[in-house]
Structure formats: structure tokens, C-alpha cells
Amino acid sequence: MAFNGLKKAVTLTPCVRTLPSGVPAAPLLNLAVRAPADPHAHGHGASGPRSTPTPRWAGGVSRTSSGLASKSYITLTSTTPSTARLLHTSVAVKDAPQVPDFSHYRANDNDSNRAFSYFMVGTLGLISASAAKSTVAEFLKTMSASADVLALAKVEIDLATIPEGKNVIVKWRGKPVFIRHRTQEEIDEARETKWQSLRDPESDEQRVKKPEWLIMLGVCTHLGCVPIGESGDFGGWFCPCHGSHYDISGRARKGPAPLNLEIPAYEFNDAEGKVIIG
Amino acid sequence: MSFSTTLYNTFFRRNSMFVGTIFAGAFAFGIGFDVGVTSFFDRWNRGKQWQDIRHKYVEAAEEE
Numbered sequence: 001m002a003f004n005g006l007k008k009a010v011t012l013t014p015c016v017r018t019l020p021s022g023v024p025a026a027p028l029l030n031l032a033v034r035a036p037a038d039p040h041a042h043g044h045g046a047s048g049p050r051s052t053p054t055p056r057w058a059g060g061v062s063r064t065s066s067g068l069a070s071k072s073y074i075t076l077t078s079t080t081p082s083t084a085r086l087l088h089t090s091v092a093v094k095d096a097p098q099v100p101d102f103s104h105y106r107a108n109d110n111d112s113n114r115a116f117s118y119f120m121v122g123t124l125g126l127i128s129a130s131a132a133k134s135t136v137a138e139f140l141k142t143m144s145a146s147a148d149v150l151a152l153a154k155v156e157i158d159l160a161t162i163p164e165g166k167n168v169i170v171k172w173r174g175k176p177v178f179i180r181h182r183t184q185e186e187i188d189e190a191r192e193t194k195w196q197s198l199r200d201p202e203s204d205e206q207r208v209k210k211p212e213w214l215i216m217l218g219v220c221t222h223l224g225c226v227p228i229g230e231s232g233d234f235g236g237w238f239c240p241c242h243g244s245h246y247d248i249s250g251r252a253r254k255g256p257a258p259l260n261l262e263i264p265a266y267e268f269n270d271a272e273g274k275v276i277i278g
Numbered sequence: 279m280s281f282s283t284t285l286y287n288t289f290f291r292r293n294s295m296f297v298g299t300i301f302a303g304a305f306a307f308g309i310g311f312d313v314g315v316t317s318f319f320d321r322w323n324r325g326k327q328w329q330d331i332r333h334k335y336v337e338a339a340e341e342e
Contacts, residue, residue: 115282118290122300129304130311 021073023057154278156269159213167229169218172277176218176226177264178237179275182248187211189235190249200260204249207263215266215275216250221259237261 019025056062059072107113145153155172157179162168165186168179182190190204191211208214218226218237225241232238233254234247244255251260266277289299324330 109280109282111280111286112282115286115290118286118296122289122296122303125297125300126303126307129300130308133304133308 019073023073150278154276156274156276158272158274159268160273164212169229170277172264177277178214178216178218178229178250178261180214180229180248182212182214186235186248190247193247193249193251195251199252199258202249202251202260207249207251207260209266210268213268213275214248214250215264215277217262217264219262220244220257221252221261222255222257227261 059070061068061070063069153173155170155177157168157170159181162179162181164181165183166181168181169176170179171177187204193204195201195203204211207216220227220239220241222239222242222244225239227237227239227244227246229237232245234245236248236250236253237246238244239246239255239257242256244257245253246257246261247253249260250263252258264277266275268275288295290296320327
């Protein structure tokens with residue numbers, strides 16, 4: 001504050017020092033330098049010594065009454081201590097003399113503020129996880145079979161046309177499917193068998209949805225022949241290729257077959273009396 | 279102890295609890311979102327879908 005009284009506007013020259021002789025100090029100025037050779041100069045000054053005359057205050061030969069005199073000025077260092085003057089002379093003003101009051105902007109309760117921050121982070125994570133899961137699920141859904149393909153891969157059979165005790169063979173996805181309308185005696189026989197000791201132990205209840213309808217793939221589990229119905233030692237199917245015997249529930253009982261005849265996915269349509277395989 | 283402190287100590291303090299809550303919440307949110315959007319769609323298109331007009335055709339076919 002005390003400097004304000006001494007503040008005074010000063011116009012400074014580009015050179016900030018003046019020699020004692022009055023010549024502005026330009027320490028690295030070489031007056032004898034040659035201009036660089038320039039082939040495109042168009043004759044504006046040849047390469048060589050400068051054509052502009054050296055100013056008189058810089059020294060040189062001069063004519064006096066007693067003859068020619070040559071003066072050369074020497075750059076002397078200043079006898080007074082030269083201090084670097086800055087380009088402004090005003091007093092520096094502090095930008096922020098005191099820290100502002102931020103208490104108006106501060107949260108009243110740090111705990112609720114922290115819980116709210118974590119809640120927002122968690123909510124964003126929840127939505128992101130849900131979107132990621134949905135993206136992956138929808139992408140995988142494009143790989144599954146479409147509805148028309150699935151509809152074509154099904155076979156519908158009217159069960160009313162199959163009399164009791166008869167076999168029907170239908171083609172489903174290129175393979176034969178046996179449908180057997182079993183009589184009550186056959187059901188009893190299939191259920192009373194000691195299935196726990198069989199090669200592929202399966203009860204008759206596991207293999208059929210309705211006891212009178214036995215539906216299974218007509219492919220021998222040994223090497224893939226088609227067994228013959230109503231033959232064999234157990235009243236079921238007999239494979240002529242290698243002599244495997246299946247009982248009335250389609251279970252392997254004798255011969256090389258390792259497994260029971262396979263059960264395809266099927267469901268009954270009770271309203272229309274049909275079975276849909278596939 | 280205030281509600282926010284209880285919330286922080288229960289769900290946010292452990293990362294396992296935090297991430298587990300997020301995944302469980304995402305599961306529930308997905309189901310709820312599906313149900314909500316489906317019910318809105320059905321309400322918006324009431325009377326236009328097969329499930330709404332099925333009785334007109336199926337019963338008539340059985341009567342004939």
C-alpha cells in the first residue's frame with residue numbers, strides 16, 4: 001500500500017539499459033555483419049557489407065577542423081548497479097486475500113451424502129448389469145431355431161385311428177417312431193417286471209406318460225437297425241440284425257443292445273385326441 | 279443410528295455385499311421390467327390380440 005504513493009507511469013524503451021555515453025545498449029548487435037546470400041533478392045542489395053551507413057553516434061571517421069578523427073565507442077559496464085526493471089511498476093495485488101466461505105455448498109450430513117452417492121453408483125451398476133444380461137440373452141436367442149422351424153419339426157398323430165393292441169410307425173425327423181396302443185394285460189406285464197435288475201433299469205412309469213400309449217424311437221440302441229414289432233422272447237420288439245429283444249415297455253432284455261429304446265419328447269392334446277411328437 | 283448409516287453399513291461397506299445386491303437387484307429388475315412392459319403392451323393393445331378375440335372363433339368352430 002505504501003507503494004501506491006510512488007506509482008508513476010513510465011514509458012520504457014525496448015532497450016532497458018543506456019550506456020554512460022547515451023547510446024542504448026545493444027550488446028550483441030554487429031554492425032559489420034554481411035547479409036546472407038539470397039539468389040532471389042532481385043538486386044535489392046548485393047551480398048556483402050551492409051550498404052546502410054553506420055549511424056554517427058555509433059562511432060566511425062569524422063572530419064574535424066584539425067583533420068580526420070576516428071572515434072570508437074566502447075561499451076562500458078555501468079558504474080551504478082543496474083537492476084532489471086520489470087515491465088510493470090504497479091504493486092502486485094493478491095488474487096485471493098482470504099478463502100471464500102463454502103459452507104453454504106457443503107452437505108449438511110456427510111453420512112446421508114455418502115449413502116446417496118453409493119446408492120446412485122449401485123443403481124447405475126444394476127441397470128448396466130441388467131442391460132448386459134439382456135444383450136447377451138437376446139444375442140443367444142438369435143441362434144436358436146425359429147418358431148416355424150420348430151413347428152415343422154413336429155408330427156401330429158390322431159390317436160383315435162390306432163386300435164388297441166396295434167402298432168403304428170410314423171416318420172419323425174427322418175427316424176421311425178413306434179406308437180403302441182397297449183392292452184391292459186400288456187400294461188400289467190410291463191409294470192410287474194422286476195426292472196431293478198435289468199441292464200438299463202427303468203420303470204414303466206418313467207417311460208410313458210399314459211400307460212396305454214407307448215411312444216418311442218424305433219432305432220435299436222445297439223447299431224441302429226429298426227426292430228420288428230410284436231416279436232421276440234418278451235412280447236415286444238426284436239431286432240433282426242443282431243438279435244436284441246425288447247419287452248412291451250421297450251426295455252432291452254436280451255441280446256447286445258446296451259440301452260432301452262429312446263423316448264422322444266411328446267405331449268398329448270386331450271381336446272383333439274392327438275399326440276404331438278417333438 | 280440414522281437410516282443412511284444403517285444403509286451404508288448393510289449394503290455398501292463390503293464390496294461382496296454391494297456387488298451381490300447389484301446382481302440380485304438386476305435379476306429382480308429384469309423380471310419386473312418384463313412383466314411391467316408386457317402388461318402395458320397388453321393393456322395398450324386390448325382387444326386386438328389373438329388372446330382377446332380367440333373365444334369368438336374357437337367356440338364358433340366347436341358349435342358347428
